[in-house]
Amino acid sequence: MQSSSDAAVLQGHDANASRPGRTAALSLGAVGIVYGDIGTSPLYAFREAIRPAAADGLSEAEVFGVVSLLLWALILIVTLKYVLFLLRADNRGEGGILSLVALVQDHPRRSGVVFVLGVSGAALFFGDAIITPAISVLSAVEGLKLVTPVLEAYVLPISIGILVSLFMVQSRGTGPLARWFGPITAIWFLAMGAAGVAQIVDAPGILWAFDPRYALSFMTEHGRVGFVVLGAVFLSVTGAEALYADLGHFGRKPIQLAWFLLVLPALALNYLGQGALVWQSPSAVSDPFFLMVPPWALPGLVVLATIATVIASQAVITGAFSMTRQAIQLGLLPRLVIRHTSTTETGQIFLPVINALLLVGVVILVLAFQTSTALAAAYGIAVSGTMIVTTALAYLMLHRVWGLPKVVAMVALAPILLIEAAFLAANLAKVPDGGYVPLLLGATLVIMMWTWARGTQQLFEQSRKLSVPLVDFIPKIENTSTLHAPGTAVFLTSDVSATPPALLHNLKHNHVLHAHIIVLTVETRDVPRVPENERAVIERLNDRFERISLRFGFMETPNVNRALGFCRKQGLQFEGMKTTFFLGRRKLVAKADIGMPIWQDHLYIFMSRLAADPSDFYHLPRDRVVELGSQVAV
Structure with missing residues (x-):
C-alpha cells in the first residue's frame, strides 16, 4: 500500500531535529501507517487458523503447530523477504510493486512479461484494498458481542456506519489526524503484547512453538486440513506489501526499527498468548483475541481495536489513491480527477472516482458476507498473488539490474517463492466460499488496464501515421x-x-x-x-x-x-x-x-x-x- 498522504505529514518534522530524533519520529509514524494492516491481523488470523484443526477436538500438538506456522510466516515472509531484502530493492528511494516495475522496465531489456506482472500486481492490490477495510472493521466491532449479546444485532449497522464515515471524510484530507496514527497504533501493539504476556505467564510451555518442527509435523500429519489451516495462516502476513510500498515515505531504517523493536515482538507475543489460552481453555477458540483479557478490560479493547482498524483502513485507502496515481502516470489508467487536500504536502491526494468505487465495494462486501469469518474466505488470494508477482519482479531485478546470474537469483528466491506458492494454493481452495470475489475484481481491472494501455498505444500510432x-x-x-x-x-x-x-x-x-x-x-x-x-x-x-x-x-x-x-x-x-x-x-x-x-x-x-x-x-x-x-x- 502506498499511504503517501499520511506519511507526508510525518515527513514534515523539524529538519533541524537530531538524526536519532528524526529516525525515532519516522519509526513511530511507520508503526501507524506501514504496520496498521498487519497489526489488525491478530483479530482474526489465529481464530480462523485454529478452527479447522479444532473441528474434532484440539490436541497440544495442534495448538503448537498452528502457532508455529503463524510465527514462521512472520519470520520468513515479512522479516526475511520484505524487511531485510525488498527494502533494499528501491527505485531511487521509492518502493512498491509499480516502482519495481518501473525499475525493471527502465532496463534496456524490456519485455511484455514485466508489463503483465505489473498490471496483475496492481489489480490484485485493489482487490486487497476493498477487502481489508471490510474485514478489519467487522472483526473489531464483533467484539461487542462479548461485551453483551444484546449488541450482536448492531454489529453490522455500526460497521457500515464507521466505514461510510471513513470514506466520506477522505475529501477533507486526513493530515490533521495522521499525526496521531503512530502513537495510537503503538498503544495498540503494546496492548496486544501485554494481553499475550498475561496468557504466556500462565502457560510458558507455549514458547516451544518457536520450534519449526511443530509447524512441519502439523502440515505433514493433517493433510487437507493442514492445507486449509495454511490458507488461514496467511492472514497473519496480509499488509506486508505496505512495508515495501511506503519505503519512500519513511526510509528503510525507520521501517526496520519499528518492525524489530515493536511490531514483530507484539505480534509474536499476541499469537503465543492466543495459543496459550486455547491450549488451556479449548472453548476460547470461538474468539481467542478478545477472550485473552478480563471482562472489565473488554470494552476498552473493543474501542481500541475499532480505532486501530479504522487507521489500518485509512492506510489502505490512501494507498489505493497513490497506487492509482502511479498507474495513471504509467499509462495504465485514464487521467482521473486528482485533488490535493493539503496546500503544503503534495502527497496528500484524493481521487473521487476511486473513493466512490471503494466505498461501494466495501459496503457490498459487508452486506454480502456479514461476518469477518465469512469474509476471511475471500481474503488472502489477492495478497498472496501480489506477493508472488513481487517475488517474480524481484528475480528480474536481481538479474537485470543488480547483475546476478540467473541461477544465483533463482536459488536466492526459490525458498520464498515455494512458500508463497503454497500459500496461494491454500488460498485458492477458498474460491467457492468467496475467494472468487478478489479474483473477479482483479481480472476486471487487468482487462481494463490492458485495454487502456493497448488502446492508447494504437491511438498514438494511428495519429502518427496521419x-x-x-x-x-x-x-x-x-x-x-x-x-x-x-x-x-x-x-x-x-x-x-x-x-x-x-x-x-x-x-x-x-x-x-x-x-x-x-x-x-x-x-x-x-x-x-x-x-x-x-x-x-x-x-x-x-x-x-x-x-x-x-x-x-x-x-x-x-x-x-x-x-x-x-x-x-x-x-x-x-x-x-x-x-x-x-x-x-x-x-x-x-x-x-x-x-x-x-x-x-x-x-x-x-x-x-x-x-x-x-x-x-x-x-x-x-x-x-x-x-x-x-x-x-x-
Missing part, C-alpha cells in the same frame, strides 16, 4: 501570408516530433498563428520524481517556434503551469497573462474494422469518459484554455 512532421510544417508555414496574433500559444501534444493536431485545426478554422508558439509534451519517466533542474528540455526551432518537453516522475502530479514558470529561469520568454493553452479534444467512435475488438473499443471509450478534464489534470489556468475537437475512430 501527422505532419513539425520540421516540415515550420518552413512551409513561415512562407505563407497567415495572420499573426500577438501573445504566446502553447499546444499540448503527445508526439514530440509531430505538429499538434490542435495547431492544425486552429490554423484551418481560424486562419491565424500566434507570434510565439510553444509545442509542449508532458513525459512520464520511469523514476518516482524528477529533480527540478531536469524538469524541462527546451529546444528553440526558430524565432517563433519552441519545443518543450516537461518530465515528471510516476509519483508526481504534473503541474504544467508551475513547470513553465521554472522554464523562465532557463531563458524561456513569455507573459503569463498573454499565454493561451490549446488542447485537442477527441471524440472517439468505435469501428470493428480497425484497432482492437469492438468490445474493447467500447470499454476504452467508456474509460475515456471517466478521464479528468486535461485543464484540471495538468493544472492549466482554465480562463486561458481553448479546446479544439475532432472525431477519431478506434
Whole structure:
C-alpha cells in the first residue's frame, strides 16, 4: 500500500531535529501507517487458523503447530523477504510493486512479461484494498458481542456506519489526524503484547512453538486440513506489501526499527498468548483475541481495536489513491480527477472516482458476507498473488539490474517463492466460499488496464501515421501570408516530433498563428520524481517556434503551469497573462474494422469518459484554455 498522504505529514518534522530524533519520529509514524494492516491481523488470523484443526477436538500438538506456522510466516515472509531484502530493492528511494516495475522496465531489456506482472500486481492490490477495510472493521466491532449479546444485532449497522464515515471524510484530507496514527497504533501493539504476556505467564510451555518442527509435523500429519489451516495462516502476513510500498515515505531504517523493536515482538507475543489460552481453555477458540483479557478490560479493547482498524483502513485507502496515481502516470489508467487536500504536502491526494468505487465495494462486501469469518474466505488470494508477482519482479531485478546470474537469483528466491506458492494454493481452495470475489475484481481491472494501455498505444500510432512532421510544417508555414496574433500559444501534444493536431485545426478554422508558439509534451519517466533542474528540455526551432518537453516522475502530479514558470529561469520568454493553452479534444467512435475488438473499443471509450478534464489534470489556468475537437475512430 502506498499511504503517501499520511506519511507526508510525518515527513514534515523539524529538519533541524537530531538524526536519532528524526529516525525515532519516522519509526513511530511507520508503526501507524506501514504496520496498521498487519497489526489488525491478530483479530482474526489465529481464530480462523485454529478452527479447522479444532473441528474434532484440539490436541497440544495442534495448538503448537498452528502457532508455529503463524510465527514462521512472520519470520520468513515479512522479516526475511520484505524487511531485510525488498527494502533494499528501491527505485531511487521509492518502493512498491509499480516502482519495481518501473525499475525493471527502465532496463534496456524490456519485455511484455514485466508489463503483465505489473498490471496483475496492481489489480490484485485493489482487490486487497476493498477487502481489508471490510474485514478489519467487522472483526473489531464483533467484539461487542462479548461485551453483551444484546449488541450482536448492531454489529453490522455500526460497521457500515464507521466505514461510510471513513470514506466520506477522505475529501477533507486526513493530515490533521495522521499525526496521531503512530502513537495510537503503538498503544495498540503494546496492548496486544501485554494481553499475550498475561496468557504466556500462565502457560510458558507455549514458547516451544518457536520450534519449526511443530509447524512441519502439523502440515505433514493433517493433510487437507493442514492445507486449509495454511490458507488461514496467511492472514497473519496480509499488509506486508505496505512495508515495501511506503519505503519512500519513511526510509528503510525507520521501517526496520519499528518492525524489530515493536511490531514483530507484539505480534509474536499476541499469537503465543492466543495459543496459550486455547491450549488451556479449548472453548476460547470461538474468539481467542478478545477472550485473552478480563471482562472489565473488554470494552476498552473493543474501542481500541475499532480505532486501530479504522487507521489500518485509512492506510489502505490512501494507498489505493497513490497506487492509482502511479498507474495513471504509467499509462495504465485514464487521467482521473486528482485533488490535493493539503496546500503544503503534495502527497496528500484524493481521487473521487476511486473513493466512490471503494466505498461501494466495501459496503457490498459487508452486506454480502456479514461476518469477518465469512469474509476471511475471500481474503488472502489477492495478497498472496501480489506477493508472488513481487517475488517474480524481484528475480528480474536481481538479474537485470543488480547483475546476478540467473541461477544465483533463482536459488536466492526459490525458498520464498515455494512458500508463497503454497500459500496461494491454500488460498485458492477458498474460491467457492468467496475467494472468487478478489479474483473477479482483479481480472476486471487487468482487462481494463490492458485495454487502456493497448488502446492508447494504437491511438498514438494511428495519429502518427496521419501527422505532419513539425520540421516540415515550420518552413512551409513561415512562407505563407497567415495572420499573426500577438501573445504566446502553447499546444499540448503527445508526439514530440509531430505538429499538434490542435495547431492544425486552429490554423484551418481560424486562419491565424500566434507570434510565439510553444509545442509542449508532458513525459512520464520511469523514476518516482524528477529533480527540478531536469524538469524541462527546451529546444528553440526558430524565432517563433519552441519545443518543450516537461518530465515528471510516476509519483508526481504534473503541474504544467508551475513547470513553465521554472522554464523562465532557463531563458524561456513569455507573459503569463498573454499565454493561451490549446488542447485537442477527441471524440472517439468505435469501428470493428480497425484497432482492437469492438468490445474493447467500447470499454476504452467508456474509460475515456471517466478521464479528468486535461485543464484540471495538468493544472492549466482554465480562463486561458481553448479546446479544439475532432472525431477519431478506434
